[in-house]
Amino acid sequence: MTSSPASADILVRNSRKRTRELFGSDYTSPAPYFKDSPEDPLYLAERAGLAARIRSEYDHVRELPPALAAKQKAATAARRKKPRQEEPESSTAKMIEDIPQKSLSNRSPSTALSLRTSQAPTNPNTSTRGGLPSSSLVRRENIQQPKPEWHAPWELMRVISGHLGWVRAFAVEPNNQWFASGAGDRTIKIWDLASGSLRLTLTGHISTVRGLAVSPRHPYLFSCGEDKMVKCWDLETNKVIRHYHGHLSGVYTLALHPTLDILVTGGRDGVARVWDMRTRSNIHVLSGHKQTVSDLTCQAGAEPQVITSSLDATVRLWDLTAGKTMGVxxxxxxxxxxxxxxxxxxxxxxxxxxxxxxxxCPEGAFMQNFEGQNAIINTLSVNEDNVLFSGGDNGSMSFWDWKTGHRYQSLDTTAQPGSLDAESGIFASTFDRTGLRLICGEADKTIKIWRQDPEATPETHPLDWKPTLGRQRF
Structure with a gap:
């Protein structure tokens, strides 16, 4: 007897839907067809899979030893005498009840599970939870990987030349009018942010300038360098008004606390020093790193905190009040x-x-990895639009979505004419106060300013993103 073409189409379509429901959960989150139908393919597929797992995992332990069977019968009778509230039945428990016994085993059904072997000793003190599904039978929910936010691609806007050495540090003025740069030529240059023109050059360091910071509440510029010096510049007179003495070697990084008049510096001697900005007194010496302190940042909050990174492959969280390590x-x-x-x-x-x-923050709980840039990461910057920039020692640049860790743009910087191809490393970066301009300092002695493409739209530059199974947020 041959089936009609219409019935064959129905069988093929049902088979295709059943296959999608069985195997589609490995790649997507399947939405059930015929959701209101009693013969929902998703329900039937889950029930079939559950029956197969029960048969393969628990078929050999379906018969209860006589001693445990008698004890369970007495416990069940005692439980029935006590009034209890009706609990809502879970979907998995209902599904197990709907599975026909012949699909599980050809033997007589049992109300409990036990090891069916003659050598296994019986323990009369052991009890089982009859009628409740095991947690191993519950299908885990598919991990919904969040879709990244769309960001416009970044393009090179301006190249500024003027330094005679590697550009190693940046600081943007709070009013977003100008920014300062420090380089290997031992100078600090002040640049107009709108036009890129040079406003001022400050000289005083006798070695590479490695860190800069502009105070949001005072007309002060702080700088540090490999000459062990930490200087405070008065921007009204453009002269040094304070020195902070204490580091035993080159000072590689510094940061100002957002709300307190405190300066934190770190360097090659492996410690971070906390200074009173006005009195120049050394409040704390945060010691614990075994190698150079490469970068640090301060964060305000209920508990003032300092975060330091080091070449000993650790990041330390410091309690600024006590001057002790909160976590490593x-x-x-x-x-x-x-x-x-x-x-x-x-x-x-x-x-x-x-x-x-x-x-x-503040406990330092791990959230996620940003995977894909195979380079030594020299600098990181993030803005309020959740764009994370990372610059590599080989000139590679990556732009990431801060929420999901998706890298939506990657490119290589171009060394300037006359410089070597090896001079394509990126050493420093920062966003301006609006987050719309990215300033990068490079090994070809130039400053490059990047901006987002103003004509880009999600239609002209679609999001290239595919969810993966192995990657989880936490």
Whole structure:
């Protein structure tokens, strides 16, 4: 007897739907067809899979030993005498009840599970939970990977030349009018942010300038360098008004606390020093790192906190009040060279060789990895639009979505004419106060300013994103 073409089409369509419901959960989150129908293919597929798992995992333990059967019968009778509230039945329990016994086993059904072997000793003190499904039978929910937010791609806007050495540090003025840069030529240059023209050159360091910070409440510019010096510049007279003495070697990084008049510096001697900005007194010496302190950041909150990274492959969280370590993050395998703190959220990122990790303040809970950039990460920057920038020692640049860790743009910087191809490393970066301009300092002695493409739309530059099974947020 041959079936009609119409019935064959129905059989093929039902088979295709059943296959999708069985195997589609490995790649997507299947939505059931005929959701209101009693013969829902998703329900039937889950029931069939559950029956197969019960048969394969528990078929040999379906018969209860006589001693346990008698004890369970007495316990069940005693439980029935006590009034109890009706509990809502779970979907999995209902599904197990709907599975016909012949699909589970050809033997007589049992009300409990036990090991069916003659050598196994019986323990009369053991009890089982009859009638309740095991947690191993519950299908785990598919992990819904969040879709990244769309961001416009970044393009090169301006190249500024003027330094005679590697550009190693940046600081943007709070009013977003100008920014300062420090370089290997021992100078600090003030640039107009709108036009890129040079306003001023400050000289005073006798070695490479490695860190800069502009105070949001005072007309002060702070700088540090490999000459062990930490200087405070008065921007009204453009002269040095304070020195902070104490470091035993080069000072590689510094940061100002957002709300307190406190300056924190770190360097090659492996310690971070906390200074009173006005009196120049050394409040704390945060010692614990075994190698150079490469970067640090301060965050305000209920408990003032300092976060430091080091070439000993650790990140330390410090209690600024007590001057002691709150926690040590040892997830990185190689030296951590860069930190970036989100301007709004209580989160930060740390970068080392081929590894960028995101953390939650203040306890330092790990959140996610940013995977894909195979380079030594020298600098990290993040803006309020949840765009994370990472610059590599080989000139590679990556732009990431802060929420999901998706890399939506990657490119290589171009060394300027007359410089070597090896001079394509990126050493410093920062966003301006609006987050619309990205300033990068490079090994070809130039400053490059990037901006988002103003004509880009989700239609002209669609999001290239595919969810993966192995990657989870937490």
């Amino acid at each position: 993050l040892t997830h990185h395998k190689k030296g951590v060279r860069a930190l970036a703190q989100h301007p709004i959220e209580w989160t930060f990122a740390s970068g080392s060789t081929s590894s960028i990790k995101q953390w939650k």
